[in-house]
Amino acid sequence: MNDKTKIVGKDALGRPVKDLSSISWWGIDRKQIDWYPKMDYDKCAHCGICFISCGRRVFDWDKKEDKPLVAYPYNCMVACQTCANLCPCGAIEFPETDSIKKLLNKAKVIKKAFEILEPIQEEEKIDEDSTQIEPEV
Ligand code: SF4
């Protein structure tokens, strides 16, 4: 992502949110991952909670129809379900989390996460060791 990345809108606090769709997820093209909210408008009460609670500006608000629209699906954070959890009407659905577990394996996410974490933990251990005071005998 560079500074010229398109701004898709603002979050609830008025901060600009960029188009995140070109950022890969652990090496997998984000647009190949079918993870974003699917709306059931028959259940929707038009309360706006999903719209204001998403910090990634996945939703636009259709003023004419007074309802949320999934305008930037690939801005959705893979595995997040916050909007579905907050929706008082159960009007938002996501795929089964099994699909995410398969992706975790495919992308070797746990291995990659350990590779990132290990040097940090090593550094912290060195810092900790160097600040330890020898007990008096
Ligand atoms: S939170 Fe649920 S009920 Fe409220 S606008 Fe969003 S989808 Fe509709």
Ligand code: SF4
């Ligand atoms: S799951 Fe999370 S990131 Fe995705 S639309 Fe809902 S609140 Fe936004």
